[in-house]
Amino acid sequence: MDSFELNKIAGAVLASVLIIIGVALFTDLLYAPEEANPQAYAVAEIDDGGADAGPAAAAEEVPLAVLLASADAGRGERLARQCAACHTFEEGGRAGIGPNLYKVVGGPHAHDPNFNYSTAMKSVSGNWDFEALDAFIENPRAAVPGTIMSFAGMRKPEQRADLIVYLNTLGSNVPLPEAPAQAAEEPAAE
């Protein structure tokens, strides 16, 4: 088989793949499914005795305050090794690829005067509270679009809580938010 023939075969394969994709897209257009959101139904079924099941009950997520209450700064310190390629943590530590993180909790965005922050980070108003840090560490680029922190994000909420509690020990010691007593309990068996 010469290479011309191989090219023809490759071309044919490619063409059929394209056709299949095209047909799939077209049928999707024709039958754009408008399913009911199964999640919404499931939530409506939950009856926890009428105890303040606010909008938060719609999400299965454990509230950040609860995670923080059971977080561990020691674990957080170990997790912070993932950040150490770019960040220092001690008081007066140098800015590297990223800013020094001492006292970042409760501080303003772009809190390190020795670091040249992105315009995006400089233009975020407000302080680094627990929620803001949680969102940023989960997905930096979604939380602060245009940030130059190239870190993919930490997906596990428990790990982020550990990390935030550790960061809070670095000169900040911001009081942890009060955990809602009810959410702190294990969800009842179904």
Ligand code: HEC
């Ligand atoms: C690849 C390098 C890199 C890694 C890894 C990294 N960061 Fe960053 N980080 C940066 C840079 C760069 C900035 C400045 C972002 C900007 O200006 O947009 C930043 C900014 C921040 C800020 C904002 C600081 C301030 O003063 O406003 C926080 C908080 C932060 N990083 C936390 C973390 C944590 C926690 C981790 C580990 C889970 C981490 N970063 C991992 C590079 C990194």
